[in-house]
Amino acid sequence: MKHPNKSINKECSPDSCGCQNDKPDGFEQKLNKPINRRGMFQQLTASLLTGAGLVNSSCSVTATDDKREKKQLEWEEYFKGNYRLMSDNEKQDTVKRLERLYELNNGNHASISSEQPSENVLFGYAFNISKCQGYMDCVNACVQENNQDRNSQMQYIRIHEHQNGQINFDLADDDFYHEVPAAGHFYIGTQCFHCENPPCVEVCPVKATWKEKDGIVVIDYDWCIGCRYCMAACPYDGRRFNWATPEIPTEEINKDQHYLGNRLRKKGVMEKCTFCIQRSRKGNNPACVDACPTGARIFGNLLDPNSEIRWVLDNKKVFRLKEDLGTEPKFWYFMD
């Protein structure tokens, strides 16, 4: 896993490429070094997958420094391990690489955090059906906060408009274009429920998705192979797939990012609500909670007896969706 020549600055510049002896050349860097099994595999696949293109751009005298650096960073990113198994140093390394790549791609700086879960924190969420009026401010705030693809209008939150008299999602409308609140209707929002017993995590063949200690179900976007088995396993439509390369206007990108949260995704990988991990791990509310104009959304630490979420669970008659499936969502509904 460890590269002896980790530092990207050692890569040769165009005028020194292959002609100066004081810097390690490509052979020294990549081939003439002790390797373990994974390392060997890296070398083997490298020549198959990216060999020609990489050699072309990283040793061409016409390629610019930036291009060469980008290739080198992408190369190291390609072979990195699963985030969950990384040491703190490795996490720092990949965050540095990703920040530099972001800079090379977008021309400005974004900070990518790898902040760990805090002790004695288990996040939970409650939704007040009586208060939601279907304004969709939560949806918009979520899209902006979490850098979702604008082309496909990807949204983590769905607001279902129900007719008075029954809670039947089959008959609810989640694609309404009219003034809200509509008479005789009420609204229920759904998103990833961060189940305590998440079926999506069980089925992932490569452990690219897991439940963090603070209860947030996350995805390592760089480890996901895009098989979409988790999508089939989720009973709550909590997961989204990047069918094409996600596109966000540069000026709209939220630069306050987390490795497991709202950093930019690539095409062909899964993503989902992370309770705005980049905010919640700093002690803030998810964007949807702060954006809600009616106060229908409540978020907090389930292990803190004085938290608002605990007050709701203790004092309201709460229920969860599809409880018969045994998924134990950490997302409760209640009414005033």
Next chain:
Amino acid sequence: MSIIIQFVKDGIKSASSGNKTYHLWMGSLTLLMILGAYAYSVQLKEGLTVTGMSDNVSWGLYISNFTFLVGVAAAAVMLVLPTYILKDIDFSKAVLIGEGLAVSALVMCLAFVTVDLGNPAKAWHLIPFIGLFNWPNSMLSWDVLVLNGYLFINLTIPFYILYTKYIGKKPNEKLYFPGVLISVFWAIGIHLVTAFLYAGLPARPFWNSALLGPRFLASAFAAGPALIILALEVIRKYSEYKIETKTIRKISLVVTVAAQINLIMLFSELFKEFYAPTHHSSSAIYLFFGIGDKTALMPWIYTSLALNIVATIILTVHLLRNDLRWMNLALIMLFVAIWIDKGMGLIIPGFIPGSYGDIVEYFPSWVEVFVTLGIWAMGFFIFSALIKIGIPIEIGKLRFQKKD
């Protein structure tokens, strides 16, 4: 070592020589493969957005074909079992064909899974020890293991048998028999595991059924040997390989029984879904009757149902089954019926209606169709080449000759 090199050389030579029809056949398959490769290159560039799949129906034609072909691969065992274990001599001539079919079907399976990946460059994460394998929790990791294992078994046994015959010796039964024994259980395993892949998802009530595994087996043991019979008939018509009608009749009996069991299970499922429909029956209701104006799957399922019933009736009536023309017709119908049933009748409706009752329909895009055709062409190409190598060795035409 030099013998093995000579073996490979002779094999390639044998596979690449033939009459005009053979070259035309292989040429057309190559053309289809090239078209498929082009379509796949479009998909690689643009992403899976060029397919008909969506966040609602997130698996489509690829996974449908994968599921179907796992069954075809598993069906090779229906020939292995009587030949090697029950010592039924009639089947022995068909068994190499069956194993060739299994190898081709498995290669197609792996190809279909690969083209379905959104991030195929990271497929190495699936390799045990190098990547990170979620075994034993994920049924997909089980599937990766059993499919590759089955491929290994089905490559080594025929290779050993053909190779010993090639060098003019008799294959040592003690050496290959344990492998054969394992492969029998393994074949049932690959299709059960594939069924569990779906049946293990409570989120999709349409798949979450204990009957899914057994039904997969029954339909596979109908569709797989059906394809083998059709292949055998082509082979005995166009080559010197003598396959007696008796053999074909026996395999067709296997197909018949499997088709009958499959129908019984199908009706059992229909009874459960429609006698007392619950919320969990909505996929079946959508599939058979449509919901509102969303009826895209109805033509598929009724075609499949009709073909399935008619084919099973033809096969059940001895008089008709014993007439090879009727039998062939029934086999083709059955094959198509089960192919539809595994895709448009199982994978797609599993996603419709969605988690909250939303109905988004699915129709494959041209990219999916061409990639699918390309992979099928690749399968037929591999199968044809394997048969072209296997038959001359079996009939003693191709033997190792020392060069003087």
